[in-house]
Amino acid sequence: MHLHEFMTTHRSxxxxxCHFELRAEPDDRLAGYVADFYDETLRxxxxxxxxxxxSSPLPGSSATAARFGAARQSAGLPITQVPIIxxxxxxxxxxxxxxxxxxxxxxxxxxxxSCLDAGVATSIENFWRRDKDRESQLxxxxxxxxxxxxxxxxxxxxxxxxxxxxxxxxxxxxxxxxLARNLVRMEALVAQCLSSVRLxxxxxxxxxxxHAASVLRNLEASxxxxxxxxxxxxxxxxxxxxxxEMLLTSAVGNLVHxxxxxxPPGAVVRLVARSFEGSAFIEVEDHCxxxxxxxxxxxFEPYAKRHEGNGNGTGLGLSIxxxxxxxxxxxxxxxNRPGDGCVFAAKFQLLHH
Numbered sequence: 001m002h003l004h005e006f007m008t009t010h011r012s013x014x015x016x017x018c019h020f021e022l023r024a025e026p027d028d029r030l031a032g033y034v035a036d037f038y039d040e041t042l043r044x045x046x047x048x049x050x051x052x053x054x055s056s057p058l059p060g061s062s063a064t065a066a067r068f069g070a071a072r073q074s075a076g077l078p079i080t081q082v083p084i085i086x087x088x089x090x091x092x093x094x095x096x097x098x099x100x101x102x103x104x105x106x107x108x109x110x111x112x113x114s115c116l117d118a119g120v121a122t123s124i125e126n127f128w129r130r131d132k133d134r135e136s137q138l139x140x141x142x143x144x145x146x147x148x149x150x151x152x153x154x155x156x157x158x159x160x161x162x163x164x165x166x167x168x169x170x171x172x173x174x175x176x177x178x179l180a181r182n183l184v185r186m187e188a189l190v191a192q193c194l195s196s197v198r199l200x201x202x203x204x205x206x207x208x209x210x211h212a213a214s215v216l217r218n219l220e221a222s223x224x225x226x227x228x229x230x231x232x233x234x235x236x237x238x239x240x241x242x243x244x245e246m247l248l249t250s251a252v253g254n255l256v257h258x259x260x261x262x263x264p265p266g267a268v269v270r271l272v273a274r275s276f277e278g279s280a281f282i283e284v285e286d287h288c289x290x291x292x293x294x295x296x297x298x299x300f301e302p303y304a305k306r307h308e309g310n311g312n313g314t315g316l317g318l319s320i321x322x323x324x325x326x327x328x329x330x331x332x333x334x335x336n337r338p339g340d341g342c343v344f345a346a347k348f349q350l351l352h353h
Contacts, residue, residue, distance in 0.1 A: 003108040004045040010096055011038070017092035022084065029071065034085050036064040041089070041115040048111055059114035062122045069123030073130045082127050083120045090116055157183055180224050187222070205244035205328050209351050212239040212273035212282055215249055219256050220271060227265040231256075235273040241280040241348035243328045251324040251332070252282055254317035255344045259286035263341070280350040283343055290338035299334060318344075 007014065018034045040063075043056035057063055065086075072082050093112070097104075104112075160179035213235035220231050241248070252271075259269045263286045270285040291299075300322040325332040325346045335343040 001102065003102075003104045003112065004042060006097065006100070006102050006104075007038075007042050007045065007093065010100070011042075014038070014089075014092045014096050017096055018085070018088045021088035021091060025084065027071070027075065030085060033064055033068045033071075034089065037062060037068075037085065037119055038089060040064055041112070041119075044115055045108065045111055048107075059111065059118045062115075062119050065119040065122040066126040069126035070130045072123070073127045079124065079127055082123045086116045086119045086123075154186060157186070205247055207242050207244055207328060209240045210243045210245050210248055211237075212241055212280060213237050215245070215252060216271045216273055216282070219249065219253055223256055223260065225260055225269070229260055229263055229265065229267050229269060232268055232270045234270060236275060239273045239275050239280050240351040241282070241330075242351055243330070243348055247324040247328060248282075251321040251346065252284065254321040255284040255346075258317055258344075259284050259288075262286055262288035264289070275350050278350055280348045282346045282348070285341065285343045287341040290340055290342065291336045292338065300332070321346075 001009075015031075015035055015038060018038075019031060022030050022034070040056050040058050044058040047056060068085065069082055072079075090112075096102075157179050160176070164176060164179065213233075216233055216235050220233050223231060225231060256269070256271065263269055267287040269287075270283070272281070272283040272285065274281050274283075300318050321344075322332045325348075328348065330346055330348040332344065332346045335345065337343070
């Protein structure tokens with residue numbers, strides 16, 4: 001019996017064996033991918049045997065394999081999980097063939113393997129292409145967001161400057177405050193961009209002893225709260241952390257900006273540096289009203305939306321802050337206090353001076 005006859009006669013049995021091989025896989029679409037690729041392979045083998053049959057892309061490539069590779073990437077699975085259906089088909093044909101004493105020619109065996117190899121190659125190629133496209137899209141979105149925010153801040157600052165120059169307004173007045181706030185915002189966005197670039201290209205942080213209280217004092221001095229919000233600093237002068245000062249300033253600065261943005265008028269934002277059980281903690285406490293049913297850890301995802309409490313927004317600050325802290329061998333967590341606010345705590349190795 002030729003291979004194409006065997007695969008046609010025992011199609012259901014072979015596919016059932018494939019499903020058994022893949023029984024631990026949670027993706028319910030696998031059965032469809034297996035059947036479609038099996039039929040592509042069967043048509044290629046029939047065509048090679050001189051039988052009239054609808055065209056098959058194999059052994060050159062496979063549309064089914066391409067879709068499967070993209071689906072594996074979208075599901076966030078490792079690339080090692082890509083060849084799984086092709087291995088299952090190969091094993092199932094072999095085991096079923098043993099039961100029926102199948103004998104195939106060297107040419108048929110070579111063609112079958114060529115089809116399976118093409119399936120693996122096509123699926124992996126599409127997996128990497130989609131992964132690269134996704135990465136490029138994220139980079140475009142990230143810097144597009146920063147450019148948009150910078151443009152808004154620059155526009156506000158330019159308008160305030162023009163009003164000050166044209167109207168000879170009080171340098172201590174509200175228009176000057178608008179200018180100052182937007183200059184600070186632009187500075188923070190540039191720092192955020194620089195931190196993001198360092199993290200993306202994998203520049204190793206320069207870890208040294210950093211005085212936590214000094215970092216917090218500098219951030220307190222550069223912040224310009226509005227809506228009557230005040231900042232309280234509670235810093236243990238003896239706390240030194242092993243960190244990269246630029247990354248640390250950027251990370252905590254993002255937390256401070258987040259706290260000022262989401263706290264209500266008249267609220268108090270607390271900046272804390274303390275030690276506890278051999279670790280150093282830098283904390284930013286806001287009064288955003290807390291989160292209702294949102295998982296607090298999702299706030300660290302890029303472009304996470306936040307509507308609870310007294311503000312709504314989406315951005316990259318918290319995501320970059322978490323990556324920066326982790327790059328310095330630290331840990332950034334958030335404590336949700338429903339009805340009150342959130343506490344963002346960065347934990348580092350404590351140094352003794």
